Amino acid sequence: MKKISILVILSAMWMTGQVANATGFSDSSDKGAGDLGTPTPTDGLLLWNRLGSEDQIANSEVGPDATLANGTFVPGPFGNAVELSVPNQPAVTLPVELMRQESGCIEFWAKVNVTPSSLVWGSSVILAAYLEPSANGFSTYPFIHFNGNDGAANGGLCARLGGIGSAGTAPYSTSGWTYSSALKGADPAEWHHYAMVWSTQEIASLGTPTRRLAIFVDGVLNTGSWGGPVIPPYVADYAEGGLLGLLYMSSGTTGHIAIDNVKIWNYAKTDFSDRFTEGEVVTYDVTVSKGSIDGTTSNSFPAATLLNIRADTPPTGWHFASWTVEPEDADLGSTFDALQAETSLIMPPHAITLTAVWVPDVTSLNSGLQLYYPFTSATEGATDASGNGHDGVLHGTTWQDDGRPAGSRLLGSGNYIDVGAEVNFAAWEQYSISLWFKRDLTPIDATGYGDKLLCKTDWYSDQHLRMLPGGSLHFSVATGGGPYPSVGYWVQCWENFQDNMWHHLVVVRSNNLATLWIDGVQKSVTSNAISITSNTKPLYLGYS
CATH class of the missing domain: 2.60.120.200 (Jelly Rolls)
Known part of the structure; x- marks a missing residue:
């Protein structure tokens, strides 16, 4: 043996x-593999904030809420947008963990109307940045910025992401850069759509050699220089309390910069044909067996929505034991307690199925x-x-x-x-x-x-x-x-x-x-x- x-x-x-009830084993649940598949343009939206008012900033359509730090509101491509006119302060802040993805994309509309019109060596206008806590408040590390020389031999409209590297419109030039030349002749004071995409693997649409970071402007690749790649690439960590800051002007730069309709995805999106549509709320299906969520057994909700879940009353001789979740590794937030018949959860950016597990009372089975x-x-x-x-x-x-x-x-x-x-x-x-x-x-x-x-x-x-x-x-x-x-x-x-x-x-x-x-x-x-x-x-x- x-x-x-x-x-x-x-x-x-x-x-x-x-013999048990031969048609109702209510202490069972079907557990699938939970494969979320390859993201499509309606999957994987981690954040969508309209940025059109204090209320819109404080209540994201999808994902975590933002905070208005500075700025006023001006007309934008979709309703209003937030505008910044003071240096050394961000306009809007969000959790920087949104950028901690193996692959991702941040996109928004922005316009830049500042002086001087030429770019210095160093970040003059930053559209998105990592704000790291420091003794004096925070230190600024740009993600998307205008720069005459970013320190990695790139110039123009530059991208930088810890763990992946740097990129720019073209190599830095001794003859200098302007905001207009960084946009390849476009007027920076007009509204343009900006998007930074990244992947620790590769961005296949960028061809060879392997490229892992790029900026698109108005749906067209702007990046042509990739000085300073990180080999091998990795997902960078951020300090506790760190923030994602939107809009920042360095000292010596005056004028106005504005931003509207920011979205962050968890894959390297490179098709921006949808940029003229403000967007619709992306929702994900929830199915509940032997219970209800916000009063229904099935519905669709945006990611990051707080939902209340309640198990049905078990039949005589049975009691609630726990919730099972499909997929098993779904992150439902710190409020979710699988051992409580009534609990709450944070909707993840994918479909989930929850099942209340009932087990027999020992006394009723004796x-x-x-x-x-x-x-x-x-x-x-x-x-x-x-x-x-x-x-x-x-x-x-x-x-x-x-x-x-x-x-x-x-x-x-x-x-x-x-x-x-x-x-x-x-x-x-x-x-x-x-x-x-x-x-x-x-x-x-x-x-x-x-x-x-x-x-x-x-x-x-x-x-x-x-x-x-x-x-x-x-x-x-x-x-x-x-x-x-x-x-x-x-x-x-x-x-x-x-x-x-x-x-x-x-x-x-x-x-x-x-x-x-x-x-x-x-x-x-x-x-x-x-x-x-x-x-x-x-x-x-x-x-x-």
Whole structure:
């Protein structure tokens, strides 16, 4: 008998000597892979602020709210825009974490009407900057700026992003730059659309050699010089309390600069044919099972919206345990508490599905409950919470602070739970087995029975639940094999469940009928179920 050399995690296992509700396993949830896919022009919008009034600045359409630091409001391309006329102060500030992306784009409309018209060596007008806290307030590090020589041999309209490098309209020139020449002859005092795009990998549309940073003006590539690349590129960190500042004039520059309709994306957007449209609020779908969010079970909301979620009242004999979220790694903000039936969350910039997990009250199951291992803590081990005293003996297995609804036990080579021989479910006419499991991506044993989650095996007598290479699941109660005829029944599902995700499994037998359910969906049924009384070996969880 070969021990498994795998990683399986088992959570909240219970077994009854009676049939469960065969069509409503309300303690299960279907866990998908949660692949968000490649962003499209309506995906990945991290921020949209109209910048047209104090109220609009303080209430972003998408993403975190902004703060008006200085400035007044003037007509812009879309309603009003914010204008700055004082040096050494930003007009608007936002969280700089918006710029901490492997790939991204910041775009807006701006106009520059300042003197002198020539560019000095050093940043004269900054359209977007990192404001790093300092003893005197903050230090300014430009993202998008006009510069005669940016220190990396670039000039004109320059871009700089820590971890990626610098770029400019062209190499710096001893004959000097003007704001107009930086815009390739355009009038800077008119409204123009500006966009800085970046990627730690490459921006494919910029061709070869590999380019990772660029500025577009009015939808056309402005950048032609890439002095000062960072090799290898990386995502730069920002100091705690750092800010993204919009609009900044250095000392010696006078006049007015204005900005309107800022957006930040989490991919390197290079198509700006939509720049003449102010934009529409991008929303993302929320679906709630066995609960509601802001009074509905499904709706669409902008990213960063605060939403209230409430679980439905469970049926008699059940209670709320936790929320499951798909995709599992969705960031729902610090207000979200998965263990509370009523909680709140911050809408992420992608679709999510939430499911309230109900678990049976132990007292309501005691009429038929034979075994219940909740695995809620390391100290409880495999204590039988059914009250029947079927405590398991741990062999090598460790407790994990990850499970459904709480903790779990790690099963692997030499790691299993000995339940003992008294829970001889195969001899019963009726029973239900319910458990949560998660299988990692390491190879499944291909030399014998596969990886067993449940095992009660004797010579020519096998009762087990196992996963075969390819991630399929098979439950069998049978005798025979070799020189003896095989007698018994099997329920199985050939789908791949080796995906490092939590899944809920139930086997139900009632006389000659047996069914296999996974994530609340019936996967297999047979009318040939039988009882086997001759196997007196102990029941193991995770042994092979």
